[in-house]
Amino acid sequence: MKNIKSTILLASVSLALSWSFQAAPTWAQVSQVKATTKAAAEKNLPLDPAVRTGKLPNGFTYYIRHNEEPKKRVTFYLANKIGSVLEDDSQRGLAHFMEHMSFNGTKHFPKNELVSYLQKSGVRFGADLNAYTSFDETVYQLPIPSDNPEILKNGIQIMRDWAQDATLDPTEIDKERGVVLEEKRLGKGAQERMQRAYLPVILNHSRYSLRLPIGTDEVLNNFKPETIKRFYHDWYRPDLQALIVVGDIDVNEMEKTVKAKFSDLKKPAVEKPRTKYTVPLTGQNQFIAITDKEMTVTVAQVFMKQPALDLHTASQYRQSIIRGLFNRMSGARYAEIMRQANPPYLQGGADLSGFLGGLDTYSVYAVAKPGELEKGFKTAWRETERIKRFGFTQTELDRAKQSFLSDMEAALKEKNKTNSDSYVNEYLQYFLKGTAAPGISFEYDLVKNDLPGIALSEVNAITKTSIKSTNRDVMLLAPEKDKATLPAEAVVNTWIKDVEAEDLKPYNDEVSKQPLLANAPAAGKITAETKDAALGTTTLTLSNGIKVVLKPTDFKDNEIVFSASAPGGTSLYSDADFESAKNASGMVESFGVGNYNPTQLEKYLSGKQLSVSPYISERTQGVSGSSTPKDLETAFELIYGYLTEPRKDADLFQGIITSSKAGLANRLNDPNAVFQDTLSAVLGNHNVRRTGPSIAKIDQISLDREYAIYKERFADASGMTFTFVGNIDIEKIKPLLEKYIASLPAKNLGEQAKDLGIHIPEGQIAKNVYKGSEPKASVDLIWSGAFEYSAAEKIQLDALKECLEIRLIERLREDESGVYSPGAFANNSKFPTQRYSIFVYFGCDPKNADKLVASTLDEINKIKTNGPAQVNIDKWRAESIRSRETAVRTNGFWLGYISGQINDKEDLHQLDTYTKDLNSVTVESVKATAQKYLSGKNYIRMQLLPEAAAAK
Structure with a gap:
């Protein structure tokens, strides 16, 4: 699949309490645990009674739970106790390869029809539809709409096909070799080379050290179809499989369907034992x-x-x-x-x-x-x-x-x-x-x-x-x-x-008893209040000029998210001050706030569920964060403190500077860092604000200057707008707003951000960066220019990007087997000027870069000449509709939407035309959009190539 999770993470993940949380058991069960006999303590804890579970006669297990977060959705997982550790020497890499093949043809969905069908149903390839292979397991995931009986029926059929009906067509196997090898290529570099050396040691030369899921080039290039079919036959069997179904479904009906669909799964006539491999403890260092x-x-x-x-x-x-x-x-x-x-x-x-x-x-x-x-x-x-x-x-x-x-x-x-995903996991x-x-x-x-x-x-x-x-x-x-x-x-x-042998001293736990704020706020007033019934918002005007938009929701019971911004940012400062301005918010925040240094603050906040961070970006400054209703006043205290009582600490500042310089000492060793710095510089027209980090830049940072800039940015809050979304009680939040927000300083300066004139340069540019020893290339293609900013035009641009990405996946990956995961994305902005950029990116064999770029440009020309295929527009529209259905039920969506519309000075009711704008997209409209924005007049090709390629 697109995002195969087939690597070992050695920064270990804690097992303790790593689970998510679910609904209540009966009181009798709780009482049973509280019965403090040793026998009870040693009993296995009961499974959550809200989940229906069972095992079919063939050994297949199922778990089914009704859950309406999100509504009209259901998530299927097919779990297999099958991983790379089960491969024999001729199969190294085939557990992972088998996972790929499950998307390349099954009994009811030949070749790539499975992916195509799901895309037309609104399921995004890679983002929603996905899978992973590790040492001990292979897991397939499929979130689909549950309000369409046909889609639901086919979703269950897909899970059944994955369980035992992959076709493993030899032609498709050969095509997929290149894709898997390109995935393997993407992982090459310093970390992979070092990992090959240390894994056998820290894994005590166990079987795990010989069975990395990605496999070996020798096997991936040369295995016969019979070899992977043998792996599939031996291990994809019902006693090692489970179906997990969580979502907005009827549990009784789903259980009947699962029994009917999966009871005919067959075990091999001769079952190979599923050995439980371990890493032995040797007692040695x-x-x-x-x-x-x-x-x-x-x-x-x-x-x-x-x-x-x-x-x-x-x-x-x-x-x-x-x-x-x-x-x-x-x-x-x-x-x-x-x-x-x-x-x-x-x-x-x-x-x-x-x-x-x-x-x-x-x-x-x-x-x-x-x-x-x-x-x-x-x-x-x-x-x-x-x-x-x-x-x-x-x-x-x-x-x-x-x-x-x-x-x-x-x-x-x-x-x-x-969320259903938490239960599934x-x-x-x-x-x-x-x-x-x-x-x-x-x-x-x-x-x-x-x-x-x-x-x-x-x-x-x-x-x-x-x-x-x-x-x-x-x-x-x-x-x-x-x-x-x-x-x-x-x-x-x-x-x-x-x-x-040192004479160590015990840890001294110093805890401050002072209040957080040195000075109590002088409360202001709410001077005006308006309501927007259609949007479900209340807008308050405070006595210092600040506006507050409140949107109560019932999406989460214990969450409030917020952000605030005002125009200005680093754009108001000279290039000489830029490094101080850019780093001011992060550094000053790290010094603590009010009466508390950072360690004292950390201890003060222990047990509280909140986060608050000030920021200064290029065109705005503000604060963002989240809180529970219970801890909301503490969050307000922090907002007030960060904006009015920042701390200044010369010792901490010097420590950050020293560490930052040390962190850059070997940056030029990393090919990806060198490439990204070069890419950023080219796209920023080599403006000093867009070039990469350096010790010389760190030397430009002044504690006095950054502290002064920080205080300047927050000295006038009159132009600031706050947005709060979540489980808000409007009447209860008003006194907090008057105390902590209406009390912020206001000078009514009316500052606006400046246009620095920095944008992607015009014309055609090609640049290669030669860095690294591995035979791999990274390719970035960029188109840019003036944009006709509107809600409808943004949707046309998104449709173009998606239709292009679909075709690149089909051609570069599926047809040419030249890449693992090609991507495209589009940016647009209204301020300081209306501009757009479209990026296409992929990794590949350096020998294939020219060919793959030519294929990309050919696909673009086809869209410019004939428009995209109608089926690809249909896929994009279905994905957009389904994604929006779930997004609008989250606090994060509404915070981003409202604050974004305010910053862009756009109508808050722009969502009202979303469906209309979506339906206005046609083959001809995307064709016209491609001709307008992919003309090639402003086109940049950037490539990271190995050092050996520079001599050719």
């Missing part, structure tokens, strides 16, 4: 140091491997809570180190989380500043040693408990508005790994019952079992130029011993 010329940083990471924590029983759940508390407190410690005036490394941290093959790992890592590996590593290890030696403090645990419970309460409040883990899925009400009661009784000694005890001196792997990754200076294993072991 290992060390590996790897360098690569394209690596940009030096990383030291220590893995301490141990048996995994399963999550089946109440006692295991309690242990997972303890682990969650441990990781929260550990994370806070390491975050505090990064907030020091001069952080000892670029990044650092430690946590206890899931690994692979039945293991968990306590992992400590440091991304070192150039030449400071020892300092960075020792700092990271020192905090782990401090935790091991002294444990955490009671105040740290109290905050972690408060935060933990707050997260659970927030999830509980949204139990009736949980939960049942997926239940089937694949047996991970408990009892439902949010059940989980909340477990947490509420267990959390108070968890003692500090229990959390600290984790260090005794997790921070170990055996089964410990040390890995160093670094730029090749630093190879000679990398320490040997004995040296790193000495560093560890040095830290362990």
